[in-house]
Amino acid sequence: xxxxxxxxxxxxxxxxxxxxxxxxxxxxxxxxxxxxxxxxxxxxxxxxxxxxxxxxxxxxxxxxxxxxxxxxxxxxxxxxxxxxxxxxxxxxxxxxxxxxxxxxxxxxxxxxxxxxxxxxxxxxxxxxxxxxxxxxxxxxxxxxxxxxxxxxxxxxxxxxxxxxxxxxxxxxxxxxxxxxxxxxxxxxxxxxxxxxxxxxxxxxxxxxxxxxxxxxxxxxxxxxxxxxxxxxxxxxxxxxxxxxxxxxxxxxxxxxxxxxxxxxxxxxxxxxxxxxxxxxxxxxxxxxxxxxxxxxxx
Numbered sequence: 524x525x526x527x528x529x530x531x532x533x534x535x536x537x538x539x540x541x542x543x544x545x546x547x548x549x550x551x552x553x554x555x556x557x558x559x560x561x562x563x564x565x566x567x568x569x570x571x572x573x574x575x576x577x578x579x580x581x582x583x584x585x586x587x588x589x590x591x592x593x594x595x596x597x598x599x600x601x602x603x604x605x606x607x608x609x610x611x612x613x614x615x616x617x618x619x620x621x622x623x624x625x626x627x628x629x630x631x632x633x634x635x636x637x638x639x640x641x642x643x644x645x646x647x648x649x650x651x652x653x654x655x656x657x658x659x660x661x662x663x664x665x666x667x668x669x670x671x672x673x674x675x676x677x678x679x680x681x682x683x684x685x686x687x688x689x690x691x692x693x694x695x696x697x698x699x700x701x702x703x704x705x706x707x708x709x710x711x712x713x714x715x716x717x718x719x720x721x722x723x724x725x726x727x728x729x730x731x732x733x734x735x736x737x738x739x740x741x742x743x744x745x746x747x748x749x750x751x752x753x754x755x756x757x758x759x760x761x762x763x764x765x766x767x768x769x770x771x772x773x774x775x776x777x778x779x780x781x782x783x784x785x786x787x788x789x790x791x792x793x794x795x796x797x798x799x800x801x802x803x804x805x806x807x808x809x810x811x812x813x814x815x816x817x818x819x820x821x
């Protein structure tokens with residue numbers, strides 16, 4: 524079993540859409556300023572698809588001339604119609620769609636680099652529907668006969684940041700961990716054969732989003748309950764600490780008062796001390812005088 528996902532490739536996978544957009548940004552800036560239409564819009568599509576490292580083309584649909592080309596594809600001449608089909612193929616189509624469009628002579632053959640890119644995008648579509656891809660299924664869907672070539676394409680896709688997972692060469696499977704999403708085709712799309720049941724696919728996405736929303740709401744509610752419980756516990760602890768502190772201060776004050784009272788009881792009166800001292804002095808004086816008289820008589 525060979526791992527083809529790491530922390531670095533996982534980070535690259537997270538950054539893949541933005542990296543793809545940055546590759547297309549120069550073309551998009553020119554298109555927004557020049558507003559290409561007709562043949563110019565078709566040329567823009569070909570340039571975008573052939574751009575190395577560009578895998579996601581949803582922003583092209585926002586260019587007015589390109590959007591017009593897509594909506595009027597059936598009324599356009601052959602080259603313009605082929606360009607619109609090509610964009611839709613790379614936006615949400617598969618390698619099998621490419622072969623069928625070729626057989627129908629709806630488009631011309633693309634370069635080897637673009638075929639490889641379309642196979643990588645097809646791999647994303649496969650991984651979106653299943654987290655465990657058998658080599659046999661990928662061989663058929665990607666039009667690749669040799670296992671080594673298939674594994675090279677998967678590894679290349681991982682390092683391009685499109686997908687992460689693990690190659691299980693013993694079981695001849697690719698276990699998917701994370702996959703980048705592709706552009707969602709409109710429900711009325713009829714050009715690509717693989718999207719003939721697109722409404723069911725959109726319903727599946729909608730159901731998945733509803734499930735995600737419900738799960739998220741449940742998690743948020745649980746977190747809020749825990750936060751409220753933590754705040755309540757903290758408030759109770761603070762109240763108990765304050766009461767304990769006040770009780771301790773009161774006990775110290777009471778002890779100090781008791782100590783002062785005891786000291787007052789045990790301390791002699793200053794006037795009594797003075798009186799006792801004077802009495803002792805008189806006694807001593809009287810005793811001394813008596814001894815003096817006795818000596819005189821003698």
